[in-house]
Amino acid sequence: MTNDVIIHDVVVVGAGLAGTWAAMTAAENGVKDVAILSKIHPLRSHSGAAQGGIAAVLNNVRPVAGTGPRGPLEQIPPGEDPVDSFDLHMFDTIKGSDWLGDQDAIEILVKDAPDVVVQYEHMGCVFSRTPDGRIAQRRFGGHSAPRANFSADRTGLVLLHTIHEQALYHNVKFYSEWYVMDLIIEDNIARGVVAINVLTGKIQMIRAKAVMFGTGGYGQAYKVTSNAYANTGDGVAMAYDAGAPLMDMEFVQFHPTGLYRHGFLMTEACRGEGGYLINKDGDRFMSKYAPEKMELAPRDLVSRSEQTEINEGRGVMEDGQGLFLDMRHLGREKIMERLPEVRDLAIAFAHVDAIDEPVPIQPTAHYSMGGIPTTADGEVLANAKGDLVTGFFAAGEVACVSVHGANRLGTNSLLEASVFGRRAGHAIADFVKGGAKLYPVTSDPVKRNHQQVQQLFDNDGPELVEDIVQELKTTMTNKAGIYRNEEDLKSALDTIHRLQQRFKNIRVMDKSSRFNTNLSMTLEAKHLLTFSEVIVQGALNRTESRGAHSRTDHPKRDDESWLKHTMAHKGEDGRPQLSYKDVTLYWDRFPPQERKY
Amino acid sequence: MSNDNTQRTVTVSIQRFDPDVDKKPHMQDYQVEMTKGMTILDALHEIKTHQDGSVTYRRSCRHGICGSCAMLINGRNTLACKTPLIDEVGHKNRVTLGPLPYLPIIKDMVVDRTTFWEQYLRVKPWLIPPDDIPEKEFRMSKEEVNALHDAESCIMCGACYSSCTVIGLNKHYVGPHALLKAFMRVMDPRDEAPGQRLADLDGADGVYRCHTVFNCIDACPKGLNPTQAIETLRKLAQKRKKFETTRRKRQQHLHEPIPAK
Numbered sequence: 118m119t120n121d122v123i124i125h126d127v128v129v130v131g132a133g134l135a136g137t138w139a140a141m142t143a144a145e146n147g148v149k150d151v152a153i154l155s156k157i158h159p160l161r162s163h164s165g166a167a168q169g170g171i172a173a174v175l176n177n178v179r180p181v182a183g184t185g186p187r188g189p190l191e192q193i194p195p196g197e198d199p200v201d202s203f204d205l206h207m208f209d210t211i212k213g214s215d216w217l218g219d220q221d222a223i224e225i226l227v228k229d230a231p232d233v234v235v236q237y238e239h240m241g242c243v244f245s246r247t248p249d250g251r252i253a254q255r256r257f258g259g260h261s262a263p264r265a266n267f268s269a270d271r272t273g274l275v276l277l278h279t280i281h282e283q284a285l286y287h288n289v290k291f292y293s294e295w296y297v298m299d300l301i302i303e304d305n306i307a308r309g310v311v312a313i314n315v316l317t318g319k320i321q322m323i324r325a326k327a328v329m330f331g332t333g334g335y336g337q338a339y340k341v342t343s344n345a346y347a348n349t350g351d352g353v354a355m356a357y358d359a360g361a362p363l364m365d366m367e368f369v370q371f372h373p374t375g376l377y378r379h380g381f382l383m384t385e386a387c388r389g390e391g392g393y394l395i396n397k398d399g400d401r402f403m404s405k406y407a408p409e410k411m412e413l414a415p416r417d418l419v420s421r422s423e424q425t426e427i428n429e430g431r432g433v434m435e436d437g438q439g440l441f442l443d444m445r446h447l448g449r450e451k452i453m454e455r456l457p458e459v460r461d462l463a464i465a466f467a468h469v470d471a472i473d474e475p476v477p478i479q480p481t482a483h484y485s486m487g488g489i490p491t492t493a494d495g496e497v498l499a500n501a502k503g504d505l506v507t508g509f510f511a512a513g514e515v516a517c518v519s520v521h522g523a524n525r526l527g528t529n530s531l532l533e534a535s536v537f538g539r540r541a542g543h544a545i546a547d548f549v550k551g552g553a554k555l556y557p558v559t560s561d562p563v564k565r566n567h568q569q570v571q572q573l574f575d576n577d578g579p580e581l582v583e584d585i586v587q588e589l590k591t592t593m594t595n596k597a598g599i600y601r602n603e604e605d606l607k608s609a610l611d612t613i614h615r616l617q618q619r620f621k622n623i624r625v626m627d628k629s630s631r632f633n634t635n636l637s638m639t640l641e642a643k644h645l646l647t648f649s650e651v652i653v654q655g656a657l658n659r660t661e662s663r664g665a666h667s668r669t670d671h672p673k674r675d676d677e678s679w680l681k682h683t684m685a686h687k688g689e690d691g692r693p694q695l696s697y698k699d700v701t702l703y704w705d706r707f708p709p710q711e712r713k714y
Numbered sequence: 715m716s717n718d719n720t721q722r723t724v725t726v727s728i729q730r731f732d733p734d735v736d737k738k739p740h741m742q743d744y745q746v747e748m749t750k751g752m753t754i755l756d757a758l759h760e761i762k763t764h765q766d767g768s769v770t771y772r773r774s775c776r777h778g779i780c781g782s783c784a785m786l787i788n789g790r791n792t793l794a795c796k797t798p799l800i801d802e803v804g805h806k807n808r809v810t811l812g813p814l815p816y817l818p819i820i821k822d823m824v825v826d827r828t829t830f831w832e833q834y835l836r837v838k839p840w841l842i843p844p845d846d847i848p849e850k851e852f853r854m855s856k857e858e859v860n861a862l863h864d865a866e867s868c869i870m871c872g873a874c875y876s877s878c879t880v881i882g883l884n885k886h887y888v889g890p891h892a893l894l895k896a897f898m899r900v901m902d903p904r905d906e907a908p909g910q911r912l913a914d915l916d917g918a919d920g921v922y923r924c925h926t927v928f929n930c931i932d933a934c935p936k937g938l939n940p941t942q943a944i945e946t947l948r949k950l951a952q953k954r955k956k957f958e959t960t961r962r963k964r965q966q967h968l969h970e971p972i973p974a975k
Contacts, residue, residue: 241841250853583763626767635767
């Protein structure tokens with residue numbers, strides 16, 4: 118074994134909100150030696166791309182009486198009754214999740230929310246304000262009260278910068294541009310990771326008493342996606358390869374308003390502030406699908422409605438694959454104050470000024486509801502029984518607590534990353550201070566990963582990585598996307614197995630050691646092929662429609678058979694082995710009911 | 715699309731440099747089929763994934779919010795992801811790409827930003843809050859928030875920093891990115907230490923080092939104005955004591971509602 122091993126008390130992988138909250142909180146609570154590894158600079162993390170807001174029941178604003186569900190909002194005068202409550206936020210989240218979210222975890226999410234938002238504010242985050250100086254709130258899809266706390270339409274950016282600054286203040290050590298390629302679990306105890314220092318190409322082992330993943334989601338498996346290039350599901354793939362389970366991977370959220378052809382977001386706040394969705398006939402088509410909530414129905418429902426409009430020939434643009442997001446009636450002033458970033462994006466990429474013209478949009482792969490199963494304190498579950506993997510923690514989009522169940526509500530993800538990142542930070546601090554040991558590593562993971570890289574370099578086969586990735590993305594979008602059926606899913610599974618074989622014949626063009634992003638892209642492609650198989654297998658087995666998982670051959674939700682989480686382990690044959698885990702429900706308070714908007 | 719008149723072959727000329735093998739940087743040309751809506755970043759992706767995997771650059775979000783892909787495009791610092799290829803190729807059907815100037819090159823378009831981040835750290839980017847923390851949020855007026863909008867929109871891409879002629883000569887200068895961050899903290903009514911911050915920036919490598927060449931404004935892909943922020947910091951530095959007093963008075967009301975106008 119190579120002797121230059123790096124050792125820390127805690128090593129966090131990923132520097133978005135979840136990872137940075139965990140590291141900062143552990144450091145703040147007395148753990149001196151906390152390090153974060155990130156494959157890109159921490160401030161480049163995808164949390165920063167979130168736009169619309171972070172949910173919390175603050176009761177700062179309310180709808181103006183008598184103006185209906187889309188009318189103006191006003192600050193609640195001191196002493197007057199609140200309009201929002203924890204129970205309401207819980208119910209909205211549970212209904213949004215199509216009853217697949219664990220209600221005990223949802224209760225924690227909702228009750229920790231005001232405190233975490235206020236902590237952001239105290240740390241210097243710049244929120245938009247009400248006239249009397251409180252944090253401003255707006256409406257969001259699936260939420261029955263205005264509880265999206267925001268900073269114009271760059272909420273994620275300001276939250277990310279704020280928490281990063283705090284981590285620096287608390288002396289968290291950052292390893293920027295270190296690509297973690299392997300998780301070391303031996304005898305069900307996490308012992309560290311293996312990473313490439315991208316600058317030098319050197320492969321090193323980093324040992325720690327606690328390993329935490331905050332590596333984000335897996336939207337890059339889809340062709341049209343809001344996700345950054347970085348969101349290749351490295352964390353889920355590494356955990357799965359190391360023997361940890363993955364939960365509810367088949368639930369992938371499609372956001373209704375990706376910019377046409379580009380896929381990145383026109384925030385849901387465009388609709389929260391009053392924007393319309395219209396088809397080629399100029400109709401606000403949501404009146405057919407969600408007459409009450411209209412454009413502010415949950416994302417799964419709106420995206421399906423859009424896809425139906427497109428499939429039935431009422432789409433716009435030359436290929437008919439788009440629809441229009443119309444914000445003209447909001448007026449220049451409101452757009453400039455509340456939605457300046459998205460206006461700028463539409464001008465830059467679609468040559469359309471939202472003040473004067475409707476913006477072409479289409480559904481886009483957006484959020485990974487599934488991930489590494491954890492407790493509400495970020496401890497990773499080893500199996501459906503609830504045993505833990507010692508010393509392994511996860512939070513944020515890579516994790517599955519599960520608070521989002523089958524479909525996440527907008528603004529609940531910044532909240533989830535913050536709340537459960539912070540909780541994981543406390544749990545890690547307790548774990549380390551409670552006498553956690555630095556377990557020895559008995560195998561030689563550095564050698565193993567060296568050999569893997571050398572094999573990729575030596576391979577020099579005829580296949581281009583990009584061709585494999587593009588075929589995977591097209592397959593996932595067409596056959597494991599918004600609408601699914603048995604035939605398509607079986608065909609997708611065949612394609613993935615074939616692509617996994619073809620991957621053995623790939624060629625890495627750049628074989629240098631210095632800043633080799635060709636190598637990291639190749640390893641990322643391998644991760645895409647690994648977890649996509651789990652998505653499709655889970656979707657194939659789940660013969661019902663629930664939340665974002667919509668089977669045209671099984672169009673109804675089936676609580677009798679499927680009110681349960683999918684758990685996937687990597688089997689000895691390398692294929693996913695599925696088992697199932699009960700959902701935690703408060704039967705007296707929030708029993709399953711029909712989901713209508 | 716067959717009727718698409720943008721579709722043609724263009725030349726992407728890239729400055730290549732790997733210090734492990736090259737003595738000095740050299741230009742290398744690549745041919746790319748330009749498709750509708752293609753950005754500079756899309757063209758780079760096409761080259762990297764199909765022609766030459768060793769072409770190296772940073773990128774992530776694809777829509778101008780992560781700040782990874784700032785580079786030199788036809789002699790101008792900007793984000794590759796937000797720049798349409800068609801706007802840059804002109805009649806010669808050619809675009810030239812290189813790394814951000816004034817920074818050590820790691821490989822091709824990837825530059826060493828160590829100093830950039832050190833200067834960011836030097837201004838203590840975190841809020842220094844008052845001792846008296848309310849149970850709920852501090853109260854801030856819309857005007858106070860608006861004054862911070864520019865600074866909080868900064869994505870730390872470095873386009874301004876590496877267009878600054880002062881940085882070209884003097885790496886000790888704090889730089890427009892860090893001064894914009896310092897401005898954000900100085901102007902924030904919740905920050906308790908604007909006086910100390912202004913004193914720290916008052917030295918030779920601080921606010922007076924800016925020569926108001928305005929390159930940073932031209933370079934900023936978010937349309938921000940670091941020069942104006944630096945000007946404001948200069949003025950405040952001159953009346954630091956008075957500004958501190960004003961801040962202390964303001965902080966006595968941070969727990970109270972903003973009065974109606």
